[in-house]
Amino acid sequence: MKNVAKALLGAVSMLAVTVAAPAMAEPKAEVLHYWTSGGEAKAVQALQEAFKARGGTWVDAPVAGGGGDAQAAVLRARVLAGDPPAAVQIKGPNIQEWAEAGALGDLNAVAEAQDWDKVLPETIQNIVKYDGQYVAVPVNVHRVDWIWANPEVLAKVGADVPKTWDEFNETAEKLKAAGIIPLAHGGQPWQDATVFETVVLGVGGIDFYQKALVDLDMEALGSDTMVKVFDQMRKMRGYVDPDFPGRDWNLATAMVMRGEAAMQIMGDWAKGEFAAAGLEPGKDYICASTPSDGGYLLNSDSFAMFNVSGDDNVEGQALLAELILGTDFQETFNLYKGSIPARTDVPRGEFDACAIKSMDDMVAAAEGGTLMGSMAHEIAQAGAIRGAFIDVVTAHFNSDMSSTEATEKLVKAIKLAM
Ligand code: GAL
Numbered sequence: 049m050k051n052v053a054k055a056l057l058g059a060v061s062m063l064a065v066t067v068a069a070p071a072m073a074e075p076k077a078e079v080l081h082y083w084t085s086g087g088e089a090k091a092v093q094a095l096q097e098a099f100k101a102r103g104g105t106w107v108d109a110p111v112a113g114g115g116g117d118a119q120a121a122v123l124r125a126r127v128l129a130g131d132p133p134a135a136v137q138i139k140g141p142n143i144q145e146w147a148e149a150g151a152l153g154d155l156n157a158v159a160e161a162q163d164w165d166k167v168l169p170e171t172i173q174n175i176v177k178y179d180g181q182y183v184a185v186p187v188n189v190h191r192v193d194w195i196w197a198n199p200e201v202l203a204k205v206g207a208d209v210p211k212t213w214d215e216f217n218e219t220a221e222k223l224k225a226a227g228i229i230p231l232a233h234g235g236q237p238w239q240d241a242t243v244f245e246t247v248v249l250g251v252g253g254i255d256f257y258q259k260a261l262v263d264l265d266m267e268a269l270g271s272d273t274m275v276k277v278f279d280q281m282r283k284m285r286g287y288v289d290p291d292f293p294g295r296d297w298n299l300a301t302a303m304v305m306r307g308e309a310a311m312q313i314m315g316d317w318a319k320g321e322f323a324a325a326g327l328e329p330g331k332d333y334i335c336a337s338t339p340s341d342g343g344y345l346l347n348s349d350s351f352a353m354f355n356v357s358g359d360d361n362v363e364g365q366a367l368l369a370e371l372i373l374g375t376d377f378q379e380t381f382n383l384y385k386g387s388i389p390a391r392t393d394v395p396r397g398e399f400d401a402c403a404i405k406s407m408d409d410m411v412a413a414a415e416g417g418t419l420m421g422s423m424a425h426e427i428a429q430a431g432a433i434r435g436a437f438i439d440v441v442t443a444h445f446n447s448d449m450s451s452t453e454a455t456e457k458l459v460k461a462i463k464l465a466m
Contacts, residue, residue: 073358073359073360073362073363074103074105074360074363075099075102075103075104075105075360075363075364075366075367076104076105076106076107076134076358076360076361076363076364077099077104077105077106077107077134077135077361077364077365077367077368078107078109078133078134078135079092079095079106079107079108079109079133079134079135079136079137079351079368080109080111080119080122080123080126080133080135080136080137081109081110081111081119081136081137082110082111082112082113082114082115082116082118082119082137083110083137084110084112085114085296085297085298085317085320085321086298086320086321086324086325087298087317087319087320087321087322087323087324087384087385087386088317088320088385090320090324090384091320091381091382091384091385092110094377094380094381094384095368095371095372095377095381096108098371098377098380099364099367099368099371102367102371104364104367104368105360105364109133114234114236114238114239114296114297114298115236115238115239115297115424115425116137116139116426117237117238119137120142123136123138127151127354132151132354132355132356133354133356134353134354134356134361134364134365135351135352135353135354135364135365135368136351136352136354137349137350137351138184138350138351138352139175139347139348139349139350139425139426139427139430140175140348140421140425140426140427140428140430141426141427141429141430141431142426142430142431143175143176143178143183143184143350143352144178145430145431146183146352146354147178147179147181147183147352148178150355151354151355152178152183152184152352152353152354152355153183153353153354153355153362153365154181154182154183155181155182155183155184155185155353155365155366155369156181156182157366158182158185158366158369158370158373159182159369161370162370162373162374164182164373164391167373167391167392167393168186168390168391168392169390169392169410169414170414171346171414171419172186172189172348172390175348175350175427176350183352183353184350184351184352184353185350185351185353185368185369185372185373186348186349186350186372186373186390187349187350187351187372187373187378187381187390188348188349188381188382188385188387188388188389188390189346189347189348189387189388189389189390189406189410190315190316190317190346190347190348190349190385190386190387190425191315191316191337191344191345191346191347191387191388191406191409191410192242192245192246192314192315192345192346192347192422192424192425193245193246193249193250193313193337193338193340193343193344193345194313194314194315194316194318194319194335194336194337194338194402195209195210195311195312195313195334195335195336195337195338196301196304196311196312196313196314196318196319196322196333196334196335197209197304197310197311197333197334197335197336198304198305198307198309198310198311198332198333198334199331199332199333199334200307201223201228201304201307201309201310202219202223202310202311204223204226204228205219205222205223205225205226205228206222207219207222207223209311209334209336210339211336211339212339213247213250213251213280213339215339216339217280217283219310220283220284220287220310223287223310224286224287228309228310229287229288229289229303229308229309229310230287230288230309230310230311231284231287231288231309231310231311231312231313232288232289232300232301232303232304232308232309232310232311232312233284233288233292233295233300233312233313234292234294234295234296234297234299234300235288235292235293235294235295235445235446236294236295236296236297237438237439237441237442238424238425238438239297239300239314240438240441240442240445240446241423241424241434241437241438241441241442242313242314242315242422242424242425243281243284243313244277244281244424244437244441244445245257245261245345245422245423245424246313246338246340246345247277247280247281247284247338248260248261248274248277249338249340249343249345249420250338250339250340251273251276251277251280252268252273252274252276252277253340253341254340254341254342254343254418254420256268256273257343257420258420260274261420261423261428261429261437262420262421262423262428262429264433264462264466266459266462266463269455269458269459269462270455270456270458270459271455274455274458275451275452275455276451277451278444278451278454278455279451281441281444281445281451282444282451285445289309293446297314297317297318298318298321300312300314301314301318301321301322302321304333305321305322305325305327305332305333313338315347315422315425316335316386316387316402316406317385317386317387318386319335319386319402319403320384320385320386320387321386322386323383323384323386324384328400329400329401329402330401335401335402335405337405337409342412342413342416342418343413343418343419343420344409344410344412344413344418344419344420345420345421345422346410346419346420346421346422346427347422347425347426347427348390348427349387351368351369351372353365353368353369373390373391375391375393375394375395378390378391378394379394379395379398382394382399382403383398383399387406388403388406388407388410423437424437424438432465433462433465433466435465436458436461436462436464436465437458437461437462439461440454440457440458440461441454441458443457444457
C-alpha cells in the first residue's frame, strides 16, 4: 500500500519524540476531530472538561462530516503545511501510515504508567502500536453491524426486528405497503459502505467477509456471492425514502426516533443520539445486530499525538493520553458516545443492554475468530483500497447498475488501488 503520509512528510521532515510530562509547562492541546452530532459532541465535551479540570488548555478543531473523510483531508493539508495539530482522532491503518512516516510521538511512558498492555485487548493493541510502540491512545470500541429499530412502527405491521435478510426484506415490503419508510438512510458514500459491509457479513458469511474485504481475494470479490450482496443492496435502495441523498447519519437516526422510519443500519454511535435524546433501549428503540452467523464488525477511535514542538504541547499530549484511558473517563465518554470502553476492566454497572451485548459479543467473537475489522470505518482497509470499495458501492446504490456490473467494477477498482 502506498504510504501517502510518507510522501506528504517528505516535504516536512520531523523527528519522532517520546511524549512524557516535562516539568512546569502549561498543558495545552489542539484537538482535531469530527465529533459534531448530538451524542458525539457530548462525548468530546466530556474530554474537554476533564482536560480543563486538570489545568489544560483545549483548542478545539472540529471538522464536521460523519465518517471522517473531511477531517482526513484537513489533517493532510495541515501536515503538508508543517502545522500538524497536537492530537488527532484517527483510526486503523492510518495510524500505522503516519507512524511509519515518523509523524507521531510514542506514548510508551503513559502506557507503562497505566499498564495498557494489561487492560487493552490484543486487537486494540495491534491497532494503536507501531513497531511495538504505542503511537495512539484508543478511546472506545464501536460496533458497526447494528439495526436500530422503532418498536412502535414495527408493531404497525406486526413485525419484530428481522433476524435474517429474507425477514428484513419481508418486513420492509410490509412497511412499504403500509406507507412507512422501512430504512432510514443517509445518502453519503461512507454510509452506503457501512450498510454494504453488514450485507457482505450477513449474505456472504464471516469467511467471505474475511476473504473479500480483508484479504482482498479476487475470486471472492468477483464471485456469485458478491453479486448476491449487490442484489440485496439493490433491494435496500428500494427501502429508503426519496430524500435520502446527502442526509447526515444522525438525521436518519432522528427519523427512527420520531417514528418516521422503522429501522436504520448504523454503528453504535447512533446509540449516542438516542441517549442524548433521553431515549431508552428496549423501550423507545431496539438495538439488534444485523443478520449474520455470529460476526462482529469492529471500529475503534483513537487519538494520535503528532510531533509538535513546545513543552506545553508535549505535556498536553501526555495529559490527554492519561485521561483518555483512565477508567472514569472510559465510562463517562462511552456512555455518551454509544460505544464500549477500549479497556476491558471498566465496571459494567452503568452500561445498558446494548452495550453489554456489544461487550459480550466482542469477547465471544475474539475467542471464536469472528471479530472482523470494519472496512467502511478504516480498520480493515484505509486509503485507496477503502476508497475503491466505497466508490463502486455508492455508484451502484445511486444508479440502476446491475449487480454483475458492480461486481466486475469492484474487482477492477480494487486491482487498480492495490
Ligand atoms: C466513525 C467514527 C465514529 C462516529 C462515526 C460517525 O468513523 O469512528 O466515532 O463518529 O464515524 O461520525
